[in-house]
Amino acid sequence: MRTSGFANRQQNTSMPNGKYRPFLETNAVDLPDRMxxxxxxxxxxxxxxxxxxxxxxxxxxxxxxxxxRAMFDLLVRLGIKEIEVGFPAASAADFDFCRSLVADNAIPEDVTISVLTQARPEIIEKTVKAVDGMPRATVHLYNATAPVFRRVVFHNDKEATKQLAVAGAQEVLAGLEKRLSEATVAGFEYSPEIFVDTELDYALEVCESVMDVWQPGPDREIVINLPTTVERATPNVYADQIEYMSRNLTRREHVALSAHTHNDRGTGLASTELALLAGVDRVEGCLFGQGERTGNVDLVTLALNLFSQGIDPQLDISDIDHIVEVYEQCTSMVVPERTPYSGSLVYTAFSGSHQDAIKKGFVDRDERVAAAGGDENAVPWDVPYLPLDPKDLGRNYEAVVRVNSQS
Structure with missing residues (x-):
């Protein structure tokens, strides 16, 4: 018998891989005692x-x-307590939407509205006007800090870039103190955009300078958001970066460390989960991974990953089909059939061997639940090929077994 020898073959391609550099050549993270x-x-x-x-x-x-408004109402029903509603100074539609939420008294007292702004005085003034009268509002300031943006986009050096962030924070603080009514509890968030490509010691320096303006302390939190604006490294590298910042930020007990991951390498979820291990308190994302390019992290999948591990996600996702329906109506996007937990085919087995194992799993579960006096919660879910009980998300078992030519 002859073997193919494929294992010893290497194929030469014409793809220009030499033009790309390994991320860690220019963005090494020195964290040998990572925890x-x-x-x-x-x-x-x-x-x-x-x-x-x-x-x-x-x-x-x-x-x-x-x-x-339909999307906002859905997010509130899901139990999301912080909702970024727009960039009010950049769009009349965003500004008017903010004011409509105030006029309609549509914001629950425990929900914080977030709005985005750049570090420019005229923009910050309109941003503060947009949120005036809301129960709780966070002004989210950002500026790009990575070397390629300093060099190519803004033609700024490190000091000028840092001073832009500081001046923006000063303008936000002044605007909130001067123009915001007592009816609104004000919060502040800062993002060093392109954080993952920014030198870590410099990212820390900029964040500290911004915190010096805001002066976080008891009952005066600051959100420091560290985005993978473009995902360019493996998730473990982002976790190292997060742990470095979490360890070294002063006034850490008054900082809500936040992750904002994109999915350019297809690992946005993994990056977020490792960031949680590394110290993140807060996660920004979208339902079903909507967002620029390949999207933001999928909040539904992330929450249900926690749920499948016995952790309360603090969100109500018990009617997944309704969530999908509202999302698709609002965005004109489609949730693909194989989307984890949410897709129409994710609880369906076509393979005969899979179907057989699932059937036996249900029989076994019924017997164990009966032995537990009918208490389903007393019996851990353990059905082959079904990592989650479809009933917990409002699905039934009718579509679990489907027949095709491979069954």
Whole structure:
């Protein structure tokens, strides 16, 4: 018998891989005593939905006011307590939507509205006007800090880039103190955009300078958001970066450390989960991974990953089909059939051997539940090929077994 020898073959391609550099050649992280690999996720993070900002701006046809309101109401029903609703100084539609939420008294007292702004005085003034009268509002300031943006986009050196962030923070603080009514509890968030490509010591320096302006302390939190604006490294590298920042930020007990991951390498979920191991308190993302390019992290999948491990996600996702329906109506996007947990085919088995194992799993579970006096919660879920009970998400068992030519 002859063997193919494929294992010893290497194929030469014409793809120009030489033009790309390994991420760690220019962005090495020195963290030999990293602790995150031994940590465990034991509770849900704080959730921020940016469906109405980052998600909306990435749509071919952004949502109209009716669709935005339907999406906002859905996010509130799910139990998301922080919702980024837009960039009010950049768009009349975003500004008007903010004011409509105030006029309609549509914001629950325990929900914080977040709005995005650049570090420019005229923009910050309009941003503060947009949130005036809301129960709780966070102004989210950002500026790009990575070397390629300093060199190519803004022609700024490190000091000028840092001073832009500091001046922006000063303008936000002044605007909030001068123009915001007592009816609104004000919060502040800062993002060094392109964080993953920014020198870690410099990212820390910029964040510290911004914190010096805001002066976080008891009852005066600051959100420091560290985005993978473009995902360019493996998830373990992002975890190292997060742990470095979490260890070295001063006033850490007054900082809500936040992750905002994109999915350019297809590992946005993994990056977020490792970031939680590394110290993140808060996660920004979108339903079903909507967002620029390949999207933001999928909040539904992330929450149900926690749920499948016995962790309360602090969100109500018990009617997944309704969530999909509203999402698709609002965004004109489609949730693919194989999307984890949410897709129409994810609880369906076509393979005969899979079907047989599932059937035996249900019989075994019925027997164990009966032995437990009928208490389903007393019996851990353990059915082959079904990592989650479809009934917990409002699905039934009718579609679990389907027949095709391979069955």
């Amino acid at each position: 995150w690999p031994n940590n465990r996720i034991t509770k849900a993070p704080r959730w921020l939905s940016t469906d109405l900002r980052d998600g909306n701006q990435a749509l071919v046809e952004p949502m109209n006011p009716k669709q935005k």
